[in-house]
């Protein structure tokens with residue numbers, strides 16, 4: 001991330017969610033009534049333009065030509081994670097931790113999240129900006145949502161979560177969406193290690209990751225070269241990935257058991273045909289679920 005400025009990739013994700021929210025209700029993957037309000041500058045103008053028929057077609061056409069897999073992968077992952085979070089809460093999780101929450105408002109958007117303690121963890125530069133924009137839009141944020149500023153590269157996440165009221169004895173669902181790719185291996189390992197110690201046994205962790213083959217050049221996927229240069233241009237290059245073939249073993253070494261691992265291409269096929277849509281998702285970008293391994 002560029003020093004002292006809110007994450008740009010987080011703002012682009014909010015832009016994609018704002019566009020998704022403009023789709024006809026029967027074709028929408030989800031509703032994010034906060035996404036537009038959280039945008040600023042050119043992205044806000046583009047999202048406003050996208051509401052008009054001809055301009056909207058132009059904005060969408062540019063995205064489809066420029067970043068078809070990026071947008072598509074982003075919106076299908078959001079829908080899948082929304083469903084997984086709701087299911088985890090219905091199954092007993094009483095705490096929701098959003099690691100690198102960015103400009104997403106899952107804690108406000110999801111009905112199920114209203115009844116649990118929500119911890120929004122993010123880099124201080126992104127979080128300060130989000131809180132400011134959200135306050136301007138809705139005033140006071142609900143009291144079950146706590147903001148926890150953390151830099152995964154240097155801060156003590158455990159200490160900060162506990163100080164914010166996180167209870168390690170209570171089942172939690174932890175979401176780490178769209179973040180791991182931007183962290184060093186050391187920060188990823190340290191965070192997994194800490195979560196192993198911190199989470200109550202019936203907790204689960206939902207995370208997204210980039211296929212390691214993209215980073216070491218051993219695999220090519222449609223659209224990923226442009227995607228990589230775009231995030232680098234944003235000052236947030238992809239630096240870390242997992243190999244899906246060995247993810248189970250890797251997670252076991254961190255103290256987690258892999259429950260599910262799907263590409264966003266597979267997730268798109270799961271959700272989009274029923275909505276009359278044909279989204280590509282991406283073979284390179286994946287959503288995984290892990291549970292604390294039995295001792």
Ligand SMILES: C[S@@+](CC[C@H](N)C(=O)[O-])C[C@H]1O[C@@H](n2cnc3c(N)ncnc32)[C@H](O)[C@@H]1O
Nearest residue numbers: 007009010013100101102123126151152177178
């Ligand atoms: C692509 S955005 C994803 C945001 C959100 N989860 C979503 O899917 O819309 C990446 C997020 O990672 C956060 N991030 C990147 N590096 C970080 C670090 N070292 N410590 C804490 N957060 C970080 C950014 O602030 C940003 O919110």
